[in-house]
Amino acid sequence: MGRSSAYGGEPPVSEPSTTTGCARCGGRLARDNHTGRCAPCHTAERGRLVAPPEVPGRFWEHGPVRRALTERHFGRLLRAYRHHPYHGRQPLPQTIVAGWLGLTQAQLSRVETGAPVVHLDRLVRWARLLQVPAAQLWFRLPQPRTESVVIGDDAVPDSHLLQALRSADRQIGGRHLYATVVAHLDRFSQRALEGGSWPRRAFAVAASMHEMAGWMAHDSGSPRLADRHFRDALGLAERSGETGLAGQIRGSLSHLASHQGEAVAAISHAVSGLNVLADDRTAGSTRARLFALHARGLALAGRTDECHAALQQAERALTAPHAPRAEWFSPFDANSLQVDVARCLLRLGDLTAAVDVLDGIIDEQPVGRVRSQALARLLLAAAMIGQGRADEACPVVHQAMEQSTGLGSAVVVDHMRQVALLLRSHVRRCAEVPPLLDRLQQTFQERNWLATPLPNA
Incomplete structure (x- = not known):
């Protein structure tokens, strides 16, 4: 059945092509390449x-x-x-x-x-x-005028830019976007750092851009650079007077510490963020994220009961009423919380509960969150392998690899490497494992460029 057109009786815009070549350069595409690009x-x-x-x-x-x-x-x-x-x-x-x-x-x-x-x-x-x-064109483009540029409120990045960068990051990974965000920081944050006459909102947006650069550096496998961006972001957020943003950035530092296996630092940053928001009962989703990050730190420290209690607090905070969020706040929803719950359960060794949680959300991740979808599948595969279900884990890994084709994320590749290590003990017992390991090895070679250090910002 043909698709209806948005223009009434006109044909759809897309003109189907029978070519198997790249739409951009004409080069030959691999048989399993469904993107239309080499x-x-x-x-x-x-x-x-x-x-x-x-x-x-x-x-x-x-x-x-x-x-x-x-x-x-x-x-x-x-x-x-x-x-x-x-x-x-x-x-x-x-x-x-x-x-x-x-x-x-x-x-x-x-x-x-x-x-x-x-x-x-x-x-x-x-x-x-x-x-x-x-x-x-059917209209004339005026000649550009040469004039001095006055930097003021209108020079501050607006919400559309922040949303576009976040959306792109979820789809293609931080490695591809880091230089773009740093270029925006060069343009917008220097005046704020010099203590110029920018409005307070400028400090908040510059903080948000630094936090975004930190996440992209983390996603690119550069934890020290990520830490530097997060700490710059925290200083700018504090100057802006936005306590909610400062709490959120404390959460980013907690996540980075958890990823590095530093339980004490992860707990400390999460608790500091919660203390910042102690009197702000409107920041429900930010508080929920901080409770979840606190739980991850507690799981890393092996404090099981406290971890479960923190997860319950996260769930209550997420469902509590809260005011509309400013554009510099990162999204945190029920699916995000469930992924953190699964991470805690895996760390605590409760594989059955982790599989149940991930099975319930694996197909409910919002469209466009390519990295989150791939990571959730890799977590599920790791839990299944731990249960001795390598044959069921293999197709899940294949799906994660297909989802993340072209994704510039060293974090996703690290999870793939962990899954590959877990699979090695099943080579002789499961026929699906050897070809999957071969495919993973090929993927590691193709994505070896992700190991190249990022330029210093």
């Missing part, structure tokens, strides 16, 4: 998730793009742009393109399907952003 192009174009990519001239000759330009409908041009085969077999998500344009996903949807935009300032800004050739 590995080099997949890596080269990661920046498109936070900014429009450089596209060749032939991009604008694609049928649906030409139609939208002829109809003088920029909304339809945006939809044709998103669905262009140059981007691979899956269209660019509306949330990503909306972030470029400074819109919400709902606003972009209305622009794509509603009446043509007639505001020249919007048309000019969007055309320049996407680098649409001037000769193809």
Whole structure:
């Protein structure tokens, strides 16, 4: 059955292709490559998730793009742009393109399907952003003026940028995005660090950007760099007066300590974060995350009863009423909590309970959280192998590998290595293990570039 078009009786934007080559460079694709991109192009174009990519001239000759330009409908041009085969077999998500344009996903949807935009300032800004050739447009692009730039409130990154970066990070991993975030920090945070006349909100946004850079450094396998970013973020958050943000960053330090196996530091940072939020009963999800991180530190220390008590506190905090969150807060929901519960159970050796928890959420992870989905599956596989169910764990590992193709995450690769070590003792007892180990070894070779140190920020 054909798909209905958003344009009434018009055909869908995507024009199916029978080629098995890369949509970007034309190179031959592997048989199991379902992305429409070869590995080099997949890596080269990661920046498109936070900014429009450089596209060749032939991009604008694609049928649906030409139609939208002829109809003088920029909304339809945006939809044709998103669905262009140059981007691979899956269209660019509306949330990503909306972030470029400074819109919400709902606003972009209305622009794509509603009446043509007639505001020249919007048309000019969007055309320049996407680098649409001037000769193809139905309006004239004014010559850019040379003038001094005054840095003020409007120079502070807005919520759309932060959301676009977070969304991209969940889908492609921190390694691909670290340089982009650091470039934004170079532009926005220096004035704050110098104690300039920026508004307090600027300190909060700069703190959020530093925290984001810390998570990306952690995801890239650079814990010292991550720690530095988190501590810079904490100082900026304290200057902003945003206690909730300061508590959240304490949680990031706790997570990093847990990942490094430092139970005392993990517990200390989580407790410090909870103390910061002691009088803030509106920060429900942030408190829940801190209780969960406290539990992880307690599990690392082998304090079972206290760990379970902290997890119960996390569950109560998550369901408590809380006010709307500012744009610099990271999401923490029921699925996030359940993954932390599973981590605690695995650390405490309760494999059966961990499998039950992960089985219940493995297919309920929100769309777009590629890294979280892959990590949840790898945790489930590790628990199954520990139970002696290597034959059932193998397809779960294969799914995690397929989900994380092209993902720039050293954390995910580390979990794969741990699973590979667990599988080695089952080589002779399970026929599915040897080919899986071969595939894992090939994956480690392909992702060896993740071991390259990040540049110092």
